[in-house]
Amino acid sequence: MAFSSSSLLRLDHIAGKGKGLVAAQSLKAGQVILRESPLIIYSSSPLISTSSPSSLFPYCDHCFRTLPTNTIPCPSCSYHHFCSHKCFSTAFNTFHSSLVCHALSHLKDSESLQQQPYERQVQARFVVAAYNLAIISPSGIHAFLSLHGTPDDTIVEAAKFLHSLISPLFPPSVNISVDLTAQLLAKDRINSFCLMNPYSPDGPQRSIKAYAIYPKASMFNHDCIPNACRFDYVDSADLDDEHNNTDMVIRMIQDLPEGREVCISYFRISRDYCTRKRILMDDYGFSCECDRCKIEANWPHDCQNYVEEYSDLPHVRFIAKYVCDRKNCNGTLAPKDDAHTNVLECNFCGNLKSDTA
Numbered sequence: 001m002a003f004s005s006s007s008l009l010r011l012d013h014i015a016g017k018g019k020g021l022v023a024a025q026s027l028k029a030g031q032v033i034l035r036e037s038p039l040i041i042y043s044s045s046p047l048i049s050t051s052s053p054s055s056l057f058p059y060c061d062h063c064f065r066t067l068p069t070n071t072i073p074c075p076s077c078s079y080h081h082f083c084s085h086k087c088f089s090t091a092f093n094t095f096h097s098s099l100v101c102h103a104l105s106h107l108k109d110s111e112s113l114q115q116q117p118y119e120r121q122v123q124a125r126f127v128v129a130a131y132n133l134a135i136i137s138p139s140g141i142h143a144f145l146s147l148h149g150t151p152d153d154t155i156v157e158a159a160k161f162l163h164s165l166i167s168p169l170f171p172p173s174v175n176i177s178v179d180l181t182a183q184l185l186a187k188d189r190i191n192s193f194c195l196m197n198p199y200s201p202d203g204p205q206r207s208i209k210a211y212a213i214y215p216k217a218s219m220f221n222h223d224c225i226p227n228a229c230r231f232d233y234v235d236s237a238d239l240d241d242e243h244n245n246t247d248m249v250i251r252m253i254q255d256l257p258e259g260r261e262v263c264i265s266y267f268r269i270s271r272d273y274c275t276r277k278r279i280l281m282d283d284y285g286f287s288c289e290c291d292r293c294k295i296e297a298n299w300p301h302d303c304q305n306y307v308e309e310y311s312d313l314p315h316v317r318f319i320a321k322y323v324c325d326r327k328n329c330n331g332t333l334a335p336k337d338d339a340h341t342n343v344l345e346c347n348f349c350g351n352l353k354s355d356t357a
């Protein structure tokens, strides 16, 4: 995977972590180091529901912004809704092609899928999106298959079911086997980024509206004290014409010298040690050896008192500074840009805060 468009990052082998990204020159806090459009993006809503689709999933099926009152239903399936003719026509040539539309409509009425758990229905959406990618972008599917991730028994079982259900809905020329379907599902599990429902101070809690694959951003390894973090502007109303609202933006939290690894956190950084350890093992298959984990591994279960007691530790100070304290948020703060490093922006609620430290 080429990073030639950006001389800021270099793909390297990182001991104990596989591939990773290192700073190819010194990077500044607030600097945008990567901006990327999704290769695949799909809704997190179940395919099968008795409620009206736009009340169940009140987002445009292309840009994932909140739907206006007058929505544009897909003229073929009437099930998926778009916020504008522009979104519908772009989707029709990409993520909601006639093949996708036909496949999703068929699956919506599938009795065997109806009996499956919610998670399998979302996986079905992903498999349709991935088979479609294989048709519209051979280089895209190749980039996707080069990502990290190996199928386990659970994924192979899911792949057998989903392949038998979905492959007949695509032309035989797509040529995707059960094995390849399992590969696709395994890559999705490790590499997909969640796009969240908009922040609300009074709840509900954070929830996911879509999943997306960004192949370059997938090369960042995890650290529980990251030096960079992701932003998306899915719900932003004032983007310039050059940028799509579903683009992923990775921005530096702190300065970093050339040659050091750039890491993001795979979840919000306020999570306690036990939760982090469980997510990293269950979802990503590794045990984190970062400086913060080495210290917190020796803390008792009730970590919160220790956070107070060790408020002088560098990582405790980092969390106090970079976790957003707005009600119901807990997002990560990073300098808004490299010219105004004293203004911190939250990557979840969007709040701006001045850095007084």
Ligand SMILES: C[S@@+](CC[C@H](N)C(=O)[O-])C[C@H]1O[C@@H](n2cnc3c(N)ncnc32)[C@H](O)[C@@H]1O
Binding pocket: 016, 017, 018, 019, 020, 147, 148, 190, 191, 218, 219, 220, 221, 222, 223, 284, 285, 286, 287, 288, 289
């Ligand atoms: C999204 S990929 C990141 C790129 C990956 N290292 C590669 O070689 O393509 C996530 C995977 O990278 C590895 N990884 C990421 N962060 C790690 C860390 N802090 N320690 C060990 N392995 C890590 C794990 O295998 C994880 O499942």
